[in-house]
Amino acid sequence: MAGHVNSLHDQVAQQLRDQIFAGELSPGAFVDETRLCEQLAISRTPLREALKVLAAEGLIRHEPRRGSFVNEVTEQDLDEIFPVIALLEGRCAFEAALQATDADIAALEGLHQQLEGSAAQGRIPDYYAANYAIHEAIIAMAGNKWLAQVISDLRKILKLARLQQLNAPGRLAQSLAEHMAIFAALKARDAEGADAAMRTHLTRQREALRQLARQSKSRIAAVSTEHDKSGVPT
Incomplete structure (x- = not known):
C-alpha cells in the first residue's frame, strides 16, 4: 500500500x-x-x-x-545560481573529458552538427533542444551521479524562470562558438580546457540574461514615460 x-x-x-x-x-x-x-x-x-x-x-x-x-525566481536568485551551476557543469565537463570514449565523442559530434544546423537556419526551438541534449550527454559522460543530481535540481529552478537567453542580440552565434570550444576540449581529452570552456559558457548565459532584463526595463520605462505624457495607455 x-x-x-x-x-x-x-x-x-x-x-x-x-x-x-x-x-x-x-x-x-x-x-x-x-x-x-x-x-x-x-x-x-x-x-x-x-x-x-x-x-x-x-x-x-x-x-x-x-x-x-x-515560486518566483528573482534576478538575485539567478545571480546566486549561475556561478554554482557553472562550477558544477564545469566539473562535469572536466570528468567527461577524462571518461569519454570514441563512441561518446562521435555521438557528441552528431549533436553539435544539429546545433550548427539549427543556428545557421535560426531555428531557436531546435537549437534549445540540441543544446539541452548536449548538456545532458556531457553529464552522462562524466558518470558522476551526485553531480548529475545537484545539477538536475538547479536546472528545475532555472526552468521555472522560463529563461530565453538566445533572444539577446548576438547570443546565438556566441553560444554556438562556446559550445564548439567545449567540444574541441572534450575531443582533445583536455579536462581543464573543457572545465574552463563550460564555465565561460554558463557565465555568458547569465550576462545575456542580464542584457535582456535591462532591455525589458528600458522598454517598460519608455512605455511608462509615454503614458505619463499622453495621459492614456499606449
Missing part, C-alpha cells in the same frame, strides 16, 4: 511540475488544493505529499495560514 501511495504522489508531483513548466501554474500563482484534487481526481494526502516534494525542489513555497504558491 505504501508503494502505491508513494507512486501516486510522485505522479502528482510530476503532473504539477509539468503544469508549472508549461506556464499553466504561473510564478506567484496560488496553488488551489481543492481545485487540483478535483482536476486530478485524488485526495488531499497525495497532493500534500507532492507539494512537499516540490517545495523541497524550490518550485513551490508554503506560507503559514495562506497556503502554497508557485
Whole structure:
C-alpha cells in the first residue's frame, strides 16, 4: 500500500511540475488544493505529499495560514545560481573529458552538427533542444551521479524562470562558438580546457540574461514615460 501511495504522489508531483513548466501554474500563482484534487481526481494526502516534494525542489513555497504558491525566481536568485551551476557543469565537463570514449565523442559530434544546423537556419526551438541534449550527454559522460543530481535540481529552478537567453542580440552565434570550444576540449581529452570552456559558457548565459532584463526595463520605462505624457495607455 505504501508503494502505491508513494507512486501516486510522485505522479502528482510530476503532473504539477509539468503544469508549472508549461506556464499553466504561473510564478506567484496560488496553488488551489481543492481545485487540483478535483482536476486530478485524488485526495488531499497525495497532493500534500507532492507539494512537499516540490517545495523541497524550490518550485513551490508554503506560507503559514495562506497556503502554497508557485515560486518566483528573482534576478538575485539567478545571480546566486549561475556561478554554482557553472562550477558544477564545469566539473562535469572536466570528468567527461577524462571518461569519454570514441563512441561518446562521435555521438557528441552528431549533436553539435544539429546545433550548427539549427543556428545557421535560426531555428531557436531546435537549437534549445540540441543544446539541452548536449548538456545532458556531457553529464552522462562524466558518470558522476551526485553531480548529475545537484545539477538536475538547479536546472528545475532555472526552468521555472522560463529563461530565453538566445533572444539577446548576438547570443546565438556566441553560444554556438562556446559550445564548439567545449567540444574541441572534450575531443582533445583536455579536462581543464573543457572545465574552463563550460564555465565561460554558463557565465555568458547569465550576462545575456542580464542584457535582456535591462532591455525589458528600458522598454517598460519608455512605455511608462509615454503614458505619463499622453495621459492614456499606449
